[in-house]
Amino acid sequence: MQSTTVSLRRVPQGRLALWLLIAGELIIFGSAIVVYLLLRLRYPEWGAEAAKTHLSLGAFNTLVLLVSSYFAAKAHEASLKKLKGKVLRYLSLTVLCGLIFLGVKSYEYTEKISHGYTFTSPKLVEAGQGAAALFWSFYYFLTGLHALHVLVGLIAIGFIMYYVKNNKHFHRVELVALYWHMVDLIWIFLFPLLYIMQ
Amino acid sequence: MATHTQSFWTKYIFSQDHKVIGAQYLIVGLIMAAVAGFFAYVFRYHLAYPDAEIPLWGTLDPRTYNMLVTTHGALMIFWVAMPILVAAIGNFLIPTMLGTDDMAFPFLNMLSFWVFFLSAVVVVTSLFVPGGGFDGGWTLYPPLSADAYLNTNPDFWKALFSGGSLVILALALEFASMLMGGINFMVTTINKRARGMSFSRMPILVWFMNFSVVTFMFSVGPVIAGALMLLLDRVAGTGFYDAYRGGDPILFQHLFWFFGHPEVYVLLFPTLGVMGEIIPTFARKPLFGYKFIIGASIVAIILSMVVWAHHQFVAGINPYMAVFFSVGTILISIPFAGIILSYVATIFGGNIRLELPMWWAVGFLATFLIGGLTGLYLGSNTFDIYAHDTSFVVAHFHYTLFPITFFGFFAAFYYWFPKYAGRMYNDFLGKLHFWGTFIFFQLFALPIFFLGLNGQPRRMADYTAFETLMQDWHIQFREIATISAILLILTQFIWLYNFIVSLWKGKRVSSDNPWQANTLEWQAPSPPPHGNFEVYPEVYRDPYTFGVVQVNGTKRDFIPQNEKLPS
Amino acid sequence: MEAKNPYVKPGLEHEVVVPPADDYHGHPNYLYVIIALIALLVISLLSDFVTSIILLGLLVFGTALVKSILVIRNFMHWKYEPLFIWIITFFAVLFILLALFWGMYPDFDLVKVELAPK
Numbered sequence: 001m002q003s004t005t006v007s008l009r010r011v012p013q014g015r016l017a018l019w020l021l022i023a024g025e026l027i028i029f030g031s032a033i034v035v036y037l038l039l040r041l042r043y044p045e046w047g048a049e050a051a052k053t054h055l056s057l058g059a060f061n062t063l064v065l066l067v068s069s070y071f072a073a074k075a076h077e078a079s080l081k082k083l084k085g086k087v088l089r090y091l092s093l094t095v096l097c098g099l100i101f102l103g104v105k106s107y108e109y110t111e112k113i114s115h116g117y118t119f120t121s122p123k124l125v126e127a128g129q130g131a132a133a134l135f136w137s138f139y140y141f142l143t144g145l146h147a148l149h150v151l152v153g154l155i156a157i158g159f160i161m162y163y164v165k166n167n168k169h170f171h172r173v174e175l176v177a178l179y180w181h182m183v184d185l186i187w188i189f190l191f192p193l194l195y196i197m198q
Numbered sequence: 199m200a201t202h203t204q205s206f207w208t209k210y211i212f213s214q215d216h217k218v219i220g221a222q223y224l225i226v227g228l229i230m231a232a233v234a235g236f237f238a239y240v241f242r243y244h245l246a247y248p249d250a251e252i253p254l255w256g257t258l259d260p261r262t263y264n265m266l267v268t269t270h271g272a273l274m275i276f277w278v279a280m281p282i283l284v285a286a287i288g289n290f291l292i293p294t295m296l297g298t299d300d301m302a303f304p305f306l307n308m309l310s311f312w313v314f315f316l317s318a319v320v321v322v323t324s325l326f327v328p329g330g331g332f333d334g335g336w337t338l339y340p341p342l343s344a345d346a347y348l349n350t351n352p353d354f355w356k357a358l359f360s361g362g363s364l365v366i367l368a369l370a371l372e373f374a375s376m377l378m379g380g381i382n383f384m385v386t387t388i389n390k391r392a393r394g395m396s397f398s399r400m401p402i403l404v405w406f407m408n409f410s411v412v413t414f415m416f417s418v419g420p421v422i423a424g425a426l427m428l429l430l431d432r433v434a435g436t437g438f439y440d441a442y443r444g445g446d447p448i449l450f451q452h453l454f455w456f457f458g459h460p461e462v463y464v465l466l467f468p469t470l471g472v473m474g475e476i477i478p479t480f481a482r483k484p485l486f487g488y489k490f491i492i493g494a495s496i497v498a499i500i501l502s503m504v505v506w507a508h509h510q511f512v513a514g515i516n517p518y519m520a521v522f523f524s525v526g527t528i529l530i531s532i533p534f535a536g537i538i539l540s541y542v543a544t545i546f547g548g549n550i551r552l553e554l555p556m557w558w559a560v561g562f563l564a565t566f567l568i569g570g571l572t573g574l575y576l577g578s579n580t581f582d583i584y585a586h587d588t589s590f591v592v593a594h595f596h597y598t599l600f601p602i603t604f605f606g607f608f609a610a611f612y613y614w615f616p617k618y619a620g621r622m623y624n625d626f627l628g629k630l631h632f633w634g635t636f637i638f639f640q641l642f643a644l645p646i647f648f649l650g651l652n653g654q655p656r657r658m659a660d661y662t663a664f665e666t667l668m669q670d671w672h673i674q675f676r677e678i679a680t681i682s683a684i685l686l687i688l689t690q691f692i693w694l695y696n697f698i699v700s701l702w703k704g705k706r707v708s709s710d711n712p713w714q715a716n717t718l719e720w721q722a723p724s725p726p727p728h729g730n731f732e733v734y735p736e737v738y739r740d741p742y743t744f745g746v747v748q749v750n751g752t753k754r755d756f757i758p759q760n761e762k763l764p765s
Numbered sequence: 766m767e768a769k770n771p772y773v774k775p776g777l778e779h780e781v782v783v784p785p786a787d788d789y790h791g792h793p794n795y796l797y798v799i800i801a802l803i804a805l806l807v808i809s810l811l812s813d814f815v816t817s818i819i820l821l822g823l824l825v826f827g828t829a830l831v832k833s834i835l836v837i838r839n840f841m842h843w844k845y846e847p848l849f850i851w852i853i854t855f856f857a858v859l860f861i862l863l864a865l866f867w868g869m870y871p872d873f874d875l876v877k878v879e880l881a882p883k
Contacts, residue, residue, distance in 0.1 A: 070795055
C-alpha cells in the first residue's frame with residue numbers, strides 16, 4: 001500500500017468534479033443541520049420528540065448504509081482491475097442495501113404518520129406544542145432530503161451497472177461510489193442528531 | 199475536431215460547444231435584461247409622475263408596482279448578471295484562454311444551460327399565474343413570502359402555482375444550473391490548462407472566474423436549504439418560518455444573506471477579471487501586483503462569508519453581532535480597494551491606448567468607486583440604521599451592480615467582439631454608447647443618494663401622501679432620475695444596433711490579435727472554430743509581457759504567451 | 766494497454782480524462798474499516814444507558830466524527846488526494862458551517878423565546 005498523494009494535475013476530471021459536488025452537497029446538508037442544531041438548543045422539549053423516533057430501526061438503517069458503503073468501495077476496487085462480474089455483484093449488493101434502507105425508512109414514515117406525527121403535525125400545533133411540531137418538520141425535511149439523495153444514488157448506480165455490463169466506463173464506478181459514500185456520510189450525522197440525542 | 203458535420207439542432211440549439219453555449223447564455227440574459235429594464239422604466243416613470251398614465255403600460259397600482267420592483271431585482275441579479283457575467287463570459291473565455299478545445303464536461307455544460315433556460319421560463323411564468331407575480335421583494339423574506347400560506351393544510355397545487363413558489367423554484371433551478379456550470383469551470387481550469395500553463399501563468403480573468411464560482415459554490419448551500427424550507431412552508435404547510443410554531447423568520451434572512459452577500463462578489467469577480475485583462479493590454483504595461491490581486495481575492499472570499507448580517511442591522515439581530523459584522527464589512531473593503539488600486543497602478547505611467555474597451559474599463563473604475571465608498575458608510579451599523587431601507591441603499595447598490603454588470607459586460611463585449619465575431623464594431627457608435635451610458639447612469643443614480651439621505655424610503659409606490667418628501671427639489675430629483683433612466687435604456691439601443699449590424703456587416707478583422715494582447719485566445723483564429731485551436735498551444739511565460747522588451751536585439755512591445763523565443 | 770484510449774483527444778494528451786494507469790493508489794483493507802465502523806455504531810448505541818448529558822454528547826458526536834473520518838479517509842480515498850481537495854471538502858465546508866453557526870447562534874440561543882400568539 002503506497003500512500004503518496006497525487007498532484008492536482010493528475011486527478012482525473014470526473015473525480016475532481018465529484019469532489020466539488022460533494023463539497024456543495026455537504027454545505028447544503030450541513031447548513032440544514034446547523035439550523036436544526038440551533039433550534040434543538042433552543043427547544044429542550046425536542047428531546048422528548050426525538051425519543052419517539054424508532055432508535056432500533058434507525059440503527060439498523062445506519063448499519064445497512066455502512067455495509068452498502070463497504071460494498072461500493074469493494075466495487076470500486078474491483079473496477080480498477082476491470083473485473084466485470086465482481087463489480088456488478090458488489091454494485092447490486094449496494095443497490096440492495098439502498099433499497100432496504102428506503103424500505104425501512106418508508107415503514108418508519110408510515111408508522112409515524114399513523115401516530116399523527118406528520119410533516120406539519122396539526123395535532124401538536126392545535127395542542128399548543130408548535131415547537132414540537134417543528135421537530136417533526138425537521139425530521140421529515142432532513143430524512144426526506146437524504147432519502148432523495150439515496151434514490152438519486154440508486155438511479156446513478158443503475159446507469160453505471162448498465163455501462164459496466166456493456167464493458168464501458170469502468171472508471172465511473174469510482175465516481176458513483178464516491179457519491180454513495182457521501183450519502184452514507186450524511187446519514188452518519190443525521191442518525192445521532194435525529195434518533196439518539198434525546 | 200471540426201471534421202464531423204453538425205445539423206442545425208446540434209450546432210446551435212443543443213450544442214455542446216462552449217462558445218455557442220456562452221452565446222445562448224448571453225442571449226437569454228439580454229432578453230431578461232430587456233424585460234427587467236422595461237419594468238424599471240415603468241416603475242421609475244410612476245415614481246416621477248405618480249398620477250400620469252405610463253406610455254406602453256397604462257396605470258400602475260401599488261401591488262403591481264411591488265411586483266415589478268421585486269421582479270426587476272430578482273431578474274437583474276439572477277437572470278441577467280449571473281448568466282452574462284459568470285456563465286457567458288466564463289464559457290466564452292475560460293477554454294480559449296487556457297488553450298484547450300472545450301469545457302471539461304461539454305454535456306454538463308449544455309445541461310446547465312438548459313436548466314438555466316427552464317428556470318428563466320419558470321420565472322417568467324410566475325408573472326402570469328393566477329394571483330399575479332410575487333410582490334414581496336426579491337429577498338423573499340418571510341413572513342411576507344410565506345404569510346398567506348402559514349396554515350398546516352394548504353392547497354398544494356394552488357400554493358405551488360403561485361408567484362412566490364414559482365420564483366423559489368426558478369431560483370432553485372438557477373442555482374442548480376450555476377452549480378453545474380461552476381463545477382465545470384473549476385474542473386476545466388484545473389485539468390485542461392495548456393502545456394506549460396502553471397497556475398501562476400493563468401490570465402487573471404481565469405483566476406477571477408474561479409474565485410467567482412468558488413464563492414458561489416460555498417455560499418449557496420444555506421440558501422438552497424433555506425429556500426427549500428420556504429417552499430415547504432408555502433406548499434406543504436410546515437412552520438419553519440412561522441413564529442407561532444417555533445420557527446423563526448430571521449432564520450431565512452440569515453440563510454439568504456449568507457448567500458446574498460457573497461453573491462455580490464460572485465458578480466464582481468468576473469468584472470474585475472475582465473478589467474484585469476483589458477487594462478494591461480491598453481496600458482501596455484504588465485498587470486500590477488498579479489500575486490497580490492490573487493491573494494487579496496482569497497482574503498476577500500474568506501471575509502465575505504462572515505459579513506452577511508450587515509444586511510440585517512435593523513432586523514432585530516443581536517447588537518453585539520452587529521458590531522462584529524460592521525467591522526468585518528469595513529475590513530472587506532481593504533482587499534477590494536487593493537485590487538482597484540492595483541488596476542490604477544497598472545494604468546499609471548503606462549503607454550495608454552484609449553480604445554473603446556479601455557473607456558469602459560476606466561468608466562467602470564470611476565463609477566464603481568462611488569458604489570464601493572458608499573458601501574463603507576452602509577457597512578457601519580450606526581449609519582445603516584439611519585439609511586436602511588431608504589433610497590440611499592438603492593443608489594448604493596445600483597452604483598455597485600450597474601458598473602459590475604453592464605460596464606463589465608460592455609467592456610468585455612467590445613474587447614472580445616473582434617475575436618468571437620471575427621468582425622469589428624463601429625467605433626463611433628460604441629463611443630456614443632459609452633458616453634450615453636456613463637453620463638445617464640450618473641444622472642440616474644446620483645439624485646437617488648440625496649433623496650435617500652433625505653429620508654425617502656424604498657419600495658414605496660407613491661410619495662404623494664408625505665409632504666416632507668414632496669418638496670420641489672424632491673420632485674425634480676425624481677424626474678431627473680427617471681428621465682435619465684429612460685435615456686439610459688434608450689442608449690442601449692445604440693449598442694443593440696451596433697451589435698447586430700457589426701455581426702453581419704462589420705469590417706472583417708485583419709489580424710487575429712487586433713489589440714496585440716498576449717493571452718491564448720488571441721492566438722486562435724477569429725472566430726475560433728469548433729475545437730478552438732488548430733495546434734494546441736504551449737505556454738512559455740506569464741500573460742502580461744507588455745512594454746518595451748528587448749528580444750535578440752529587436753524591440754518588442756508584447757510577446758504572446760505561446761511564442762517560443764530562441765534562447 | 767493505454768495505446769488507444771478513446772477518452773484522450775489528439776493534441777490534448779496532457780489532460781487527465783480517465784484515471785491514468787498509475788493512478789492506482791492502493792486500497793486500505795475495507796474489511797477492517799467496516800468492522801471498526803460497526804463497532805463504533807454499537808458504541809454510539811450504548812448512549813441509551815448514559816444519563817450524563819455531556820458524556821452523551823461526547824459519545825454520540827465523538828463516534829459520529831470518528832465514523833465520518835473513517836469513511837472519508839478510507840472509503841473515499843481522501844488520504845490519497847492532494848491538498849486542494851482536502852481544502853475544498855473539509856476545511857472550507859467546516860469553515861462555512863462554523864461561520865453560519867457562530868453568526869446565527871446569538872440570534873437563536875441567546876434570546877428569550879416566546880412563541881408568538883396566533
